[in-house]
Amino acid sequence: MKLIILLALLGVVQAVVQVELTRRISKRTRLIKSGLWPLYCRYKEALRLKNKPNPTKSSQTLIGDIDFEYAGNITIGTPPQYFVVTFDTGSSNLWIPDKSCTKCNEHPMNQFDQTLSTTYKSNGQAFSITYGDGTAKGFLGEDTVMLGTVGMDPLVIPKTTFGQATSIDQYLQVDLYDGIMGLAFQSIAVDNVVPPLVNAINQQVMNPSYFTVYLGFYETVIGPWPDGMITYGDFDSMNCGPLIAWQPLSSATYFQFHASSVSAKTYTNSKGFDVISDISTSTINGPKGVLDKIASAIGADYNQA
Numbered sequence: 001m002k003l004i005i006l007l008a009l010l011g012v013v014q015a016v017v018q019v020e021l022t023r024r025i026s027k028r029t030r031l032i033k034s035g036l037w038p039l040y041c042r043y044k045e046a047l048r049l050k051n052k053p054n055p056t057k058s059s060q061t062l063i064g065d066i067d068f069e070y071a072g073n074i075t076i077g078t079p080p081q082y083f084v085v086t087f088d089t090g091s092s093n094l095w096i097p098d099k100s101c102t103k104c105n106e107h108p109m110n111q112f113d114q115t116l117s118t119t120y121k122s123n124g125q126a127f128s129i130t131y132g133d134g135t136a137k138g139f140l141g142e143d144t145v146m147l148g149t150v151g152m153d154p155l156v157i158p159k160t161t162f163g164q165a166t167s168i169d170q171y172l173q174v175d176l177y178d179g180i181m182g183l184a185f186q187s188i189a190v191d192n193v194v195p196p197l198v199n200a201i202n203q204q205v206m207n208p209s210y211f212t213v214y215l216g217f218y219e220t221v222i223g224p225w226p227d228g229m230i231t232y233g234d235f236d237s238m239n240c241g242p243l244i245a246w247q248p249l250s251s252a253t254y255f256q257f258h259a260s261s262v263s264a265k266t267y268t269n270s271k272g273f274d275v276i277s278d279i280s281t282s283t284i285n286g287p288k289g290v291l292d293k294i295a296s297a298i299g300a301d302y303n304q305a
Helices: 027-034 037-050 102-106 170-174 196-202 288-298
Strands: 002-008 017-023 070-076 081-088 094-097 121-131 134-147 155-168 179-182 210-216 225-232 249-252 255-259 262-264 267-269 273-276
Touching (some): 081 094, 102 155, 134 170, 262 288
Parallel strands (some): 094 155
Antiparallel strands (some): 002 210, 017 225, 262 267
16 A cells, blocks of 8 residues: 655755655554553653643644654765654754764764764754654754765755754654654744755755655554655656646645545545645544544544554
């Protein structure tokens, strides 16, 4: 089974780059096997209560997930320093662990050393970004970011602002490889940072101005394995079929569009909903009343694990 998503950005750009994605055992599975799932559920509830909206805070709370994640290689700096990041269309910031993040050693991560890069430029501004599983804090820097698979021409994005995390919450570390690369729009970026792909568009280094995401699916959980592809500046004709349906976005924030109806077996709701295509979320989320009726229609039972 294959899940294929075509995502578009506005602008003028010029190069085609493909990045292989790797999927690993889900966080839920790892926590259940380690016996930490009940503790994690209590932590999530405490975090939810702690992170209620507060208009005096500058950090943005985003929704994370606990099932599957797709990650790929990027490099930052000159000479390049390698990182494996989770690609996320539900957020807009790029960040990786900084070498000064001492607690990052609790879960093996590559860490960025700015003193080794000849193209690094100091920013000095603090940053804080919160997901459903915790917060990453640190400061912003600027350097050359490259996206691409070994053996192929990379997409080189000079002067890209990114976060250097000096502190990462424990449960967020469990859910990460090295960091997160947000693929959404600047309007939802923490601190209004220009996202890497928007920066590529502004600098005219990618053409045309859209990217294709292919996500593979397997019934087993025995990763890691090559399991997907992101194609920058082109349509992925290798993994996508000839039929293309273009859907206009209803908001340039997340990849948000309007769905006229939703149905499952005997249940149909035609009121219409704005929905979000999020490659880092493996579940279908929505209004409780609607999802309860869908679950009832298909005979689903709730299982916390």
